Amino acid sequence: RLLFGTSGDGGARPLDLPVEAHSAAAERRFELQGHRFEAAPEQLRQPRLVRVGLIQNKIPLATDAPVTEQVTALHERIKEIVEVAEMCGVNVICFQEAWTMPFAFCTRERLPWTEFAESAEDGPTTRFCQKLAKQHNLVVVSPILERDAAHGETLWNTAVVISNSGSVLGKSRKNHIPRVGDFNESTYYMEGDRGHPVFETQYGKIAVNICFGRHHPLNWLMYSLNGAEIIFNPSATIGKLSESLWPIEARDAAIANHCFTCAINRVGTEVYPNPFTSGDGEPAHHDLGYFYGSSYVAAPNGSRTPGLSRTHDGLLVAEMDLNLCRQVSDKWNFKMTGRYKMYAEELAAFVQPNFVPSVIRE
Amino acid sequence: RLLFGTSGDGGARPLDLPVEAHSAAAERRFELQGHRFEAAPEQLRQPRLVRVGLIQNKIPLATDAPVTEQVTALHERIKEIVEVAEMCGVNVICFQEAWTMPFAFCTRERLPWTEFAESAEDGPTTRFCQKLAKQHNLVVVSPILERDAAHGETLWNTAVVISNSGSVLGKSRKNHIPRVGDFNESTYYMEGDRGHPVFETQYGKIAVNICFGRHHPLNWLMYSLNGAEIIFNPSATIGKLSESLWPIEARDAAIANHCFTCAINRVGTEVYPNPFTSGDGEPAHHDLGYFYGSSYVAAPNGSRTPGLSRTHDGLLVAEMDLNLCRQVSDKWNFKMTGRYKMYAEELAAFVQPNFVPSVIRE
Numbered sequence: 001r002l003l004f005g006t007s008g009d010g011g012a013r014p015l016d017l018p019v020e021a022h023s024a025a026a027e028r029r030f031e032l033q034g035h036r037f038e039a040a041p042e043q044l045r046q047p048r049l050v051r052v053g054l055i056q057n058k059i060p061l062a063t064d065a066p067v068t069e070q071v072t073a074l075h076e077r078i079k080e081i082v083e084v085a086e087m088c089g090v091n092v093i094c095f096q097e098a099w100t101m102p103f104a105f106c107t108r109e110r111l112p113w114t115e116f117a118e119s120a121e122d123g124p125t126t127r128f129c130q131k132l133a134k135q136h137n138l139v140v141v142s143p144i145l146e147r148d149a150a151h152g153e154t155l156w157n158t159a160v161v162i163s164n165s166g167s168v169l170g171k172s173r174k175n176h177i178p179r180v181g182d183f184n185e186s187t188y189y190m191e192g193d194r195g196h197p198v199f200e201t202q203y204g205k206i207a208v209n210i211c212f213g214r215h216h217p218l219n220w221l222m223y224s225l226n227g228a229e230i231i232f233n234p235s236a237t238i239g240k241l242s243e244s245l246w247p248i249e250a251r252d253a254a255i256a257n258h259c260f261t262c263a264i265n266r267v268g269t270e271v272y273p274n275p276f277t278s279g280d281g282e283p284a285h286h287d288l289g290y291f292y293g294s295s296y297v298a299a300p301n302g303s304r305t306p307g308l309s310r311t312h313d314g315l316l317v318a319e320m321d322l323n324l325c326r327q328v329s330d331k332w333n334f335k336m337t338g339r340y341k342m343y344a345e346e347l348a349a350f351v352q353p354n355f356v357p358s359v360i361r362e
Numbered sequence: 363r364l365l366f367g368t369s370g371d372g373g374a375r376p377l378d379l380p381v382e383a384h385s386a387a388a389e390r391r392f393e394l395q396g397h398r399f400e401a402a403p404e405q406l407r408q409p410r411l412v413r414v415g416l417i418q419n420k421i422p423l424a425t426d427a428p429v430t431e432q433v434t435a436l437h438e439r440i441k442e443i444v445e446v447a448e449m450c451g452v453n454v455i456c457f458q459e460a461w462t463m464p465f466a467f468c469t470r471e472r473l474p475w476t477e478f479a480e481s482a483e484d485g486p487t488t489r490f491c492q493k494l495a496k497q498h499n500l501v502v503v504s505p506i507l508e509r510d511a512a513h514g515e516t517l518w519n520t521a522v523v524i525s526n527s528g529s530v531l532g533k534s535r536k537n538h539i540p541r542v543g544d545f546n547e548s549t550y551y552m553e554g555d556r557g558h559p560v561f562e563t564q565y566g567k568i569a570v571n572i573c574f575g576r577h578h579p580l581n582w583l584m585y586s587l588n589g590a591e592i593i594f595n596p597s598a599t600i601g602k603l604s605e606s607l608w609p610i611e612a613r614d615a616a617i618a619n620h621c622f623t624c625a626i627n628r629v630g631t632e633v634y635p636n637p638f639t640s641g642d643g644e645p646a647h648h649d650l651g652y653f654y655g656s657s658y659v660a661a662p663n664g665s666r667t668p669g670l671s672r673t674h675d676g677l678l679v680a681e682m683d684l685n686l687c688r689q690v691s692d693k694w695n696f697k698m699t700g701r702y703k704m705y706a707e708e709l710a711a712f713v714q715p716n717f718v719p720s721v722i723r724e
Contacts, residue, residue: 004606011606163724170722176699191701195708200723215696217579217618218705225712226719244366244373245617245664252614255607256579302607334577337538339553341713343580346557347706350587357588360532361562362525 004304011303012037015319021087028080030057031314034088035297035305037260039321048322050203052230052260053090053138055081056295057313058268063102067115071100075128081315086136088317091164091203094141094264097211097234098157100125101145102270106182106288109274114188117147120160120171134166139201141208143234145189146171155189159208159234161199169199174210175219181241182278182288183212196222204229204322211235214249214263217256224257225335229322232262238289246294247307254298258329260320267293267313300328366666373665374399377681383449390442392419393676396450397659397667399622401683410684412565414592414622415452415500417443418657419675420630425464429477433462437490443677448498450679453526453565456503456626459573459596460519462487463507464632468544468650471636476550479509482522482533496528501563503570505596507551508533517551521570521596523561531561536572537581543603544640544650545574558584566591566684573597576611576625579618586619587697591684594624600651608656609669616660620691622682629655629675662690 004011015034025032039047060073078095085093097103101116118125129140139162146158157174173192177185196219198207207228213219214233223231233250250263268291275284294307297318308314329335349355366373377396387394401409422435440457447455459465463478480487491502501524508520519536535554539547558581560569569590575581576595585593595612612625630653637646656669659680670676691697711717 161722165724167724169724175701178695179699180694191699195704195720198719198721200721205721212699215618215694216700217583217614218700218702221579222705222708225708227721248610248614248617248664252579252610255610256577302610332542332577333540337540337553337574338578338580339537340580340709342557343584344706344709344713346584346587347702347709351703351706357560358557359560359562359567359589360523362527362529362531 004306012299012305015317017088017317021084024084024087025315028084029313030081031309031312032084032317033306033308033314034317036319037299037303037321037324039324039327042323045323048204049319050092050230050322051088051090051317051319052262052297053085053088053093054262054264054295054297054308054316055093055095055314056264056267056293056308057081057096058266059102059270063104063270064273067112070102071116071125074100075125079132081313082132082136085138085315085317090138090317092139092141092201092206092230094232094234094262095143096264096266097143097236098145099143103236103266103288104272105185105188107272107274107276108184108187114155117145117155119149120144120146120158121168126160126162126168129160129162130166130168133162133164137164139164139203139206141206141232141234143208143210156192157185157189157210159210161206161208164202169201170197172197172208172210174213176213176216178212181280196226198223198226198228206230206232208232208234211237214253217253220253220257224259228259229325230260230262232264234264236266236291239292240289243292250296251298251302251304254300255302256334258300258325258332258334260300260325261298263298264295265293266291267311300325366668374661374667374680377679379450379679383446386446386449387677390446391675392443393671393674394446394679395668395670395676396679398681399661399665399683399686401686401689404685407685410566411681412454412592412684413450413452413679413681414624414659415447415450415455416624416626416657416659416670416678417455417457417676418626418629418655418670419443419458420628421464421632425466425632426635429474432464433478433487436462437487441494443675444494444498447677447679448500452500452679454501454503454563454568454592456594456596456624457505458626458628459505459598460507461505465598465628465650466634467547467550469634469636469638470546470549476517479507479517481511482506482508482520483530488522488524488530491522491524492528492530495524495526499526501526501565501568503568503594503596505570505572518554519547519551519572521572523568523570526564531563532559534559534570534572536575538575538578540574543642558588560585560588560590568592568594570594570596573599576615579615582615582619586621590621591687592622592624594626596626598628598653601654602651605654612658613660613664613666616662617664618696620662620687620694620696622662622687623660625660626657627655628653629673662687
């Protein structure tokens with residue numbers, strides 16, 4: 001009860017999903033979980049029930065398979081999970097970070113990994129997701145490695161948001177890039193330059209805080225100040241590095257920002273052809289470590305769903321009444337009491353070369 | 363292991379405390395816990411071991427006892443716990459929020475509660491703490507209700523920081539004031555006007571984020587950007603309102619800011635002479651709810667100590683190597699990757715009357 005916050009004003013409860021969805025998931029060998037978050041009835045607003053789907057998965061092929069085969073296998077795997085999401089009435093679905101490729105940035109090699117980069121606007125994966133979105137009538141959040149041909153072939157870590165109409169709504173770029181352990185991502189791409197866009201969909205206002213941005217409370221905050229009711233956090237992170245932080249960060253962000261957050265991590269170990277070192281004194285090796293899955297949804301009242309498995313592909317379906325966001329905000333008032341003008345000034349002072357910390361000495 | 367983050371680079375381990383301290387604690391009827399956090403050895407810096415003490419306690423007398431008797435009883439209770447803290451080698455000690463009084467703001471009555479307010483500089487409680495600090499050679503963080511006679515008799519929720527030399531280092535005021543449930547504190551005092559001071563003591567740089575500021579990630583951040591290595595969060599909060607948030611927030615702040623955080627809550631139920639309502643449709647009643655204790659310390663690597671009891675007075679002693687803060691910062695680099703200039707600009711835009719959220723529509 002205390003662990004998952006089911007006390008007080010409503011935690012996650014089980015959500016019944018169709019028998020055929022459970023059978024299909026079992027047949028296709030992935031875990032299926034259903035949960036729901038309720039809100040109090042209001043007089044002027046109807047409940048705004050949205051079903052969100054989180055997908056976590058292993059890479060189906062070895063990392064030395066031809067690029068096109070790897071991408072195609074991933075498309076196929078996702079397609080068969082999304083079909084089950086539709087059976088479960090999912091309205092918005094999000095895949096894991098850089099979902100069309102192994103998380104190969106640990107290698108610091110260019111080819112073949114940069115060949116996985118695609119145009120966000122009309123690459124093969126975006127076209128694939130447009131079909132999915134239209135066919136299954138759901139909004140798709142598709143985090144990919146983006147190649148921006150119009151801006152000097154720059155690579156970005158980008159989430160493409162596709163409306164359930166099939167049209168590309170826009171994209172959101174990873175704002176904070178790690179330089180930690182094997183996450184040598186700053187070798188490949190830079191900090192996002194698109195600020196904190198929020199996408200107004202038929203199913204609520206959504207935003208995407210990609211991976212390392214989870215550690216930056218200001219990143220969550222700005223999406224929320226722009227109106228996000230659901231913030232997705234597609235990630236790729238390993239047990240040794242972050243597993244004890246995982247249950248804390250996205251959940252704290254849901255609390256602090258009066259919104260729903262959806263933390264998604266990939267699963268399994270990905271083995272690379274060439275050995276590489278990790279800056280930790282250990283011998284060269286062929287893998288980055290174990291991606292521990294454990295995807296979950298947290299609600300503005302601090303409650304959360306259980307996590308998906310540490311070891312299996314999975315689809316987590318969470319029904320949420322988006323009215324809960326404003327209800328919790330009206331109760332706790334973190335934005336009203338946020339004093340953002342003071343912080344804007346203090347942060348502006350902090351970044352000046354002549355900043356003097358406020359320190360009192362005896 | 364996953365719950366308290368003892369995996370990876372070092373979690374809290376048991377700290378042996380003297381037998382006489384355990385006996386004295388048992389005799390004086392409070393719980394005593396000891397924990398320690400280690401850091402890796404460095405070449406240029408010696409370990410900077412600091413022992414911090416967190417005290418949580420019930421009010422010893424009924425709320426209708428004469429003001430002076432209540433204050434004196436609290437002074438005596440704290441004194442007998444601080445004596446044990448000295449036996450445990452504590453260097454810095456922090457008491458709970460508004461520790462010299464019942465948390466009476468739920469009543470919305472003035473007298474006698476405003477009579478508990480004192481001068482931060484030379485009130486009886488500050489003088490009492492100066493003696494304690496000098497006698498036991500420890501830094502004292504003393505959160506009180508402050509009466510600021512020099513500024514129109516204004517009341518503030520203030521923490522006074524007293525050096526182990528016995529001199530008053532300065533004070534820090536509560537920056538975010540709740541308007542939630544029975545926490546009608548904005549009836550009594552306003553948001554702090556002293557920014558985010560950090561106190562450089564013989565035992566490291568410390569700061570005080572009082573109670574409701576725990577919900578505001580920017581408040582933690584600014585103390586950290588001013589150099590705080592340990593941030594205390596003296597609180598008064600009840601089970602029905604916040605218990606499922608309690609393990610998340612201060613711990614996330616330790617992670618996000620590469621520092622130690624110390625969350626302190628009072629214990630027990632405080633009963634008031636006159637009935638009051640709570641804005642929740644329930645009948646008038648005489649108490650605010652159950653203060654659930656559960657004080658704990660979180661480390662920059664995301665690990666934490668167990669909590670003190672939900673029901674008993676307690677002293678938690680945590681030995682920490684402050685070198686861990688910079689070690690974790692150098693590993694994760696949240697400040698280096700923080701992009702504070704961007705956020706200063708975005709927050710400055712947000713507070714303008716003509717702010718237009720960044721929303722993308724189909």
